[in-house]
Amino acid sequence: MAAKRQTRAPxxxxxxxxxxxxxxxxxxGGRPYSISQLTQGSKLTRQAITKHLRVLESAGIVHSVRRGRESRFEFDPQPIEGIKQYLDSVSEQWDQALSRLKSFVEE
Amino acid sequence: MAAKRQTRAPxxxxxxxxxxxxxxxxxxGGRPYSISQLTQGSKLTRQAITKHLRVLESAGIVHSVRRGRESRFEFDPQPIEGIKQYLDSVSEQWDQALSRLKSFVEE
DNA sequence: CTAATATGCAACCCGGCGGTTGCTTAAGAT
DNA sequence: ATCTTAAGCAACCGCCGGGTTGCATATTAG
Incomplete structure (x- = not known):
C-alpha cells in the first residue's frame, strides 16, 4: 500500500x-441522506449540491447508494483518518523542533 | 482577535x-527558509512558490520575516491545530453514530 | 561604484470550480 | 395510465487559481 502516497491533497x-x-x-452523523434532503435548507440548487457531493465522493469521503429513485449518500471515515495522521506527523515534527531549540537554549 | 471563528475552510x-x-x-521542521531556498529543487518558478507562500500566509499557516534582502518564512502551528480539533469532532460524531447503531442492533 | 542576488509587482494565459438553467429519464403515488 | 418527485446530463457563465514572463527595486558582495 505504498503506492497510495501523496494522495491527501485532494x-x-x-x-x-x-x-x-x-x-x-x-x-x-451516520444517517444517510438523499440529494433532495441535503438540498433542503441550503440556498443552492440541487445540481450545485450534487456537484459538491461528487467532489466529496472523488476524495473518498462519501459514497452513494442507489435506493429506489433516490441516491443516498453515506459518510466514509478513512480519508479523514488519513489526513488526521498526516497532521499529527506535522505537529510532531514541529514539537520536536521546539524541544531541540529549547535544549539548545538551555545549555 | 476573537472574531476569527468558523474559518477553517480556507x-x-x-x-x-x-x-x-x-x-x-x-x-x-522549525528552521526558517527564504523564498529562493524554498524554490531550490522545485521545478516551479520563484514567483509560483511565492504565490503558494502567500496562500499559506493568508491561511495563517506561515508568516514571513524580512531579514536583509531576503524574506524568511516560518511555520505557524495554530491553524493546523484548529483543523485537527475540527477533524476530531467529526470522527467523534461518527464513532458515536456507530455505537448507537451497534447498541440498536444488539437489543 | 558596479555587479550580483533576493524579492516585489503586474500583466497575461488557461483550465477548472462554483453555480445556474433546461431538458430527459427513472420510480413512486393515485 | 398519469402525475409527481428524484435524479442525471449537458451547456453555459464568471471568476479565481496555478503558472509564466518581464521589468523594477533593494540589499549585499567585490
Missing part, C-alpha cells in the same frame, strides 16, 4: 469549501 | 495542493 481540497464542510457535518 | 483549501503540502513539510 482530501484537503475537498474539505476546503464551506458548503462541503456542512455536508460532511451532516453526513458524519 | 485552512483546508490552503493544504489542498501538493506543492503547498511540501512547503509545509519543510517549514514545520
Amino acid at each position: 482530501v484537503f481540497a475537498a474539505l476546503g469549501d464551506e458548503t462541503r464542510l456542512s455536508l460532511v457535518a451532516k453526513l458524519c | 485552512v483546508f483549501a490552503a493544504l489542498g495542493d501538493e506543492t503547498r503540502l511540501s512547503l509545509v513539510a519543510k517549514l514545520c
Whole structure:
C-alpha cells in the first residue's frame, strides 16, 4: 500500500469549501441522506449540491447508494483518518523542533 | 482577535495542493527558509512558490520575516491545530453514530 | 561604484470550480 | 395510465487559481 502516497491533497481540497464542510457535518452523523434532503435548507440548487457531493465522493469521503429513485449518500471515515495522521506527523515534527531549540537554549 | 471563528475552510483549501503540502513539510521542521531556498529543487518558478507562500500566509499557516534582502518564512502551528480539533469532532460524531447503531442492533 | 542576488509587482494565459438553467429519464403515488 | 418527485446530463457563465514572463527595486558582495 505504498503506492497510495501523496494522495491527501485532494482530501484537503475537498474539505476546503464551506458548503462541503456542512455536508460532511451532516453526513458524519451516520444517517444517510438523499440529494433532495441535503438540498433542503441550503440556498443552492440541487445540481450545485450534487456537484459538491461528487467532489466529496472523488476524495473518498462519501459514497452513494442507489435506493429506489433516490441516491443516498453515506459518510466514509478513512480519508479523514488519513489526513488526521498526516497532521499529527506535522505537529510532531514541529514539537520536536521546539524541544531541540529549547535544549539548545538551555545549555 | 476573537472574531476569527468558523474559518477553517480556507485552512483546508490552503493544504489542498501538493506543492503547498511540501512547503509545509519543510517549514514545520522549525528552521526558517527564504523564498529562493524554498524554490531550490522545485521545478516551479520563484514567483509560483511565492504565490503558494502567500496562500499559506493568508491561511495563517506561515508568516514571513524580512531579514536583509531576503524574506524568511516560518511555520505557524495554530491553524493546523484548529483543523485537527475540527477533524476530531467529526470522527467523534461518527464513532458515536456507530455505537448507537451497534447498541440498536444488539437489543 | 558596479555587479550580483533576493524579492516585489503586474500583466497575461488557461483550465477548472462554483453555480445556474433546461431538458430527459427513472420510480413512486393515485 | 398519469402525475409527481428524484435524479442525471449537458451547456453555459464568471471568476479565481496555478503558472509564466518581464521589468523594477533593494540589499549585499567585490
